[in-house]
Amino acid sequence: MATQHSRSAARLMMAPAVVLLLGWMLVPLTMTLYFSFKKYLPLRGGDLGWVGFENYTRFLTSSAFWPSVQTTLIIVGGVLAITVILGVLLATLLNQPMWGQGAVRILVIAPFFVMPTVSALVWKNMFMDPNYGLLAHLWKLFGATPIEWLSQASLTSIIMIVSWQWLPFATLILLTAIQSLDSEQLEAAEMDGAPPIKRFGYITLPHLSRAITVVILIQTIFLLSIFAEIFVTTGGAFGTKTLSYLIFQRVLESQNIGLGSAGGVYAIILANIVAIFLMRIVGKNLDA
Amino acid sequence: MARSTTTQRKALNTAFAWGIGLLIFFPILWTILTSFKTEATAIADPPVFVGFEWTLENYTAVLERSNYARFLWNSIIIAGGSTILGIIIAVPAAWSMAFVPSKRTKDILMWMLSTKMLPAVGVLYPIYLLFIKLGILDTRVGLTIVLMLINLPIIVWMLYTYFKEIPGEILEAARMDGASLREEVIYILTPMAIPGIASTLLLNVILAWNEAFWTLNLTAAKAAPLTAFIASYSSPEGLFYAKLSAASTMAIAPILVLGWFSQKQLVSGLTFGAVK
Numbered sequence: 001m002a003t004q005h006s007r008s009a010a011r012l013m014m015a016p017a018v019v020l021l022l023g024w025m026l027v028p029l030t031m032t033l034y035f036s037f038k039k040y041l042p043l044r045g046g047d048l049g050w051v052g053f054e055n056y057t058r059f060l061t062s063s064a065f066w067p068s069v070q071t072t073l074i075i076v077g078g079v080l081a082i083t084v085i086l087g088v089l090l091a092t093l094l095n096q097p098m099w100g101q102g103a104v105r106i107l108v109i110a111p112f113f114v115m116p117t118v119s120a121l122v123w124k125n126m127f128m129d130p131n132y133g134l135l136a137h138l139w140k141l142f143g144a145t146p147i148e149w150l151s152q153a154s155l156t157s158i159i160m161i162v163s164w165q166w167l168p169f170a171t172l173i174l175l176t177a178i179q180s181l182d183s184e185q186l187e188a189a190e191m192d193g194a195p196p197i198k199r200f201g202y203i204t205l206p207h208l209s210r211a212i213t214v215v216i217l218i219q220t221i222f223l224l225s226i227f228a229e230i231f232v233t234t235g236g237a238f239g240t241k242t243l244s245y246l247i248f249q250r251v252l253e254s255q256n257i258g259l260g261s262a263g264g265v266y267a268i269i270l271a272n273i274v275a276i277f278l279m280r281i282v283g284k285n286l287d288a
Numbered sequence: 289m290a291r292s293t294t295t296q297r298k299a300l301n302t303a304f305a306w307g308i309g310l311l312i313f314f315p316i317l318w319t320i321l322t323s324f325k326t327e328a329t330a331i332a333d334p335p336v337f338v339g340f341e342w343t344l345e346n347y348t349a350v351l352e353r354s355n356y357a358r359f360l361w362n363s364i365i366i367a368g369g370s371t372i373l374g375i376i377i378a379v380p381a382a383w384s385m386a387f388v389p390s391k392r393t394k395d396i397l398m399w400m401l402s403t404k405m406l407p408a409v410g411v412l413y414p415i416y417l418l419f420i421k422l423g424i425l426d427t428r429v430g431l432t433i434v435l436m437l438i439n440l441p442i443i444v445w446m447l448y449t450y451f452k453e454i455p456g457e458i459l460e461a462a463r464m465d466g467a468s469l470r471e472e473v474i475y476i477l478t479p480m481a482i483p484g485i486a487s488t489l490l491l492n493v494i495l496a497w498n499e500a501f502w503t504l505n506l507t508a509a510k511a512a513p514l515t516a517f518i519a520s521y522s523s524p525e526g527l528f529y530a531k532l533s534a535a536s537t538m539a540i541a542p543i544l545v546l547g548w549f550s551q552k553q554l555v556s557g558l559t560f561g562a563v564k
Contacts, residue, residue, distance in 0.1 A: 098298055114540050115539060137335055225501070282562045
């Protein structure tokens with residue numbers, strides 16, 4: 001149906017979006033690559049020439065690198081485990097018949113809409129403060145010594161805050177997926193005498209596997225670059241320096257652009273590995 | 289066999305779900321409650337839940353901080369501006385991909401999605417440098433452009449998904465009945481596309497409003513939106529829980545309301561249609 005004329009019109013209509021995104025991708029990426037091969041210290045001498053792969057090896061061998069990778073993995077892994085497991089349970093619960101389902105759903109989703117700086121600061125001060133925080137009161141109520149959350153249990157604290165932000169997302173997506181489950185299948189299994197646990201394990205969970213994969217992949221991409229939650233709570237202290245936070249510090253705080261850029265290239269590669277898997281799933285869906 | 293859901297089980301589900309729902313919502317509720325306390329009540333030991341004298345003094349105090357209005361205004365301009373700009377650029381693109389698809393349409397969509405996966409920190413310095421060179425560091429224009437670019441893939445995808453659902457036969461039928469292209473666009477396509485455009489608008493305003501990497505790193509005093517304003521409370525002086533709560537409540541209230549309207553679009557929007 002499409003004529004030659006409408007094809008070229010279509011191309012013209014697409015052009016602005018494509019050109020803008022192409023520029024947004026290529027220009028900074030090229031610059032990051034360029035800087036990553038230079039010794040470049042804007043505040044201490046500026047451009048000091050080409051250094052080959054030195055920044056790449058220095059970034060990998062610096063004492064902060066492996067701890068930051070470890071921190072990143074713990075935070076991403078911890079948040080994923082909590083949000084996926086609780087998300088599946090919560091979605092299953094919310095799918096049961098009850099009164100006021102819509103209202104409960106609203107309560108559960110709310111944290112997702114809270115801006116990261118607000119949730120981090122509210123948790124940091126009003127819940128995790130060792131003197132005035134609610135958790136401190138709760139600990140005292142049971143006769144325990146309040147924990148200095150953000151220094152003594154810094155990673156746990158960050159994981160708690162970020163999980164609180166992302167649990168709604170996981171729950172909402174898994175709930176949507178559960179609702180598309182054919183209830184006749186479940187009823188048939190029930191009539192055949194399958195207990196709830198088996199119905200869940202053999203029917204519901206396999207049905208959810210795709211949604212769970214999508215949740216994991218999308219969250220991983222966002223979690224790899226969490227920033228505000230660390231910026232306003234610990235500022236990277238107490239072992240909470242993630243890979244992206246380390247790069248941020250190299251670039252903006254110590255203004256070692258070459259080194260930071262090499263780190264940035266590593267981060268881009270890492271994110272792309274995750275992205276490939278996500279894109280495959282999304283791409284399959286596009287054909288359907 | 290009768291459906292096995294008895295009233296008793298329904299009551300149990302209800303109690304359980306409400307309990308968990310309130311627990312998850314509690315930090316927000318606590319923030320809202322605290323915003324109406326005096327600073328002294330806010331840190332009372334044991335904590336006070338509702339039996340306190342409600343006051344609006346924190347709100348007046350936050351509003352009187354000479355610059356609050358500017359942060360709010362910056363947030364509105366940046367979130368609204370980047371979304372509207374994004375939609376203006378994305379509508380024709382999504383439109384042509386949905387109605388005049390070519391062999392490359394899928395590749396273009398996937399490539400657009402891939403730009404969304406670029407970790408911001410990897411391009412922080414180039415953007416920072418470009419902003420200095422162009423003189424748009426700490427300006428609303430600069431931030432609007434960046435937020436428009438990071439959300440553009442989502443906008444294109446969401447619109448594409450909506451447009452795709454408009455059946456082509458309707459257009460053909462209209463053409464058969466002698467509708468001109470102009471009439472076709474005004475009377476058929478636009479009304480059918482408006483719900484999709486509206487929900488795209490909603491979700492992206494939310495995403496832009498809450499964005500907290502570029503807004504923190506590319507602004508200082510002039511163009512800082514509410515995300516940065518709240519971050520300034522991270523090194524406070526003196527008693528501040530109640531004021532932090534009041535500022536936070538004002539920063540999240542509009543988005544909570546918008547968010548509740550956009551629950552449905554959230555799923556397909558944020559999963560790029562992979563979960564519907």
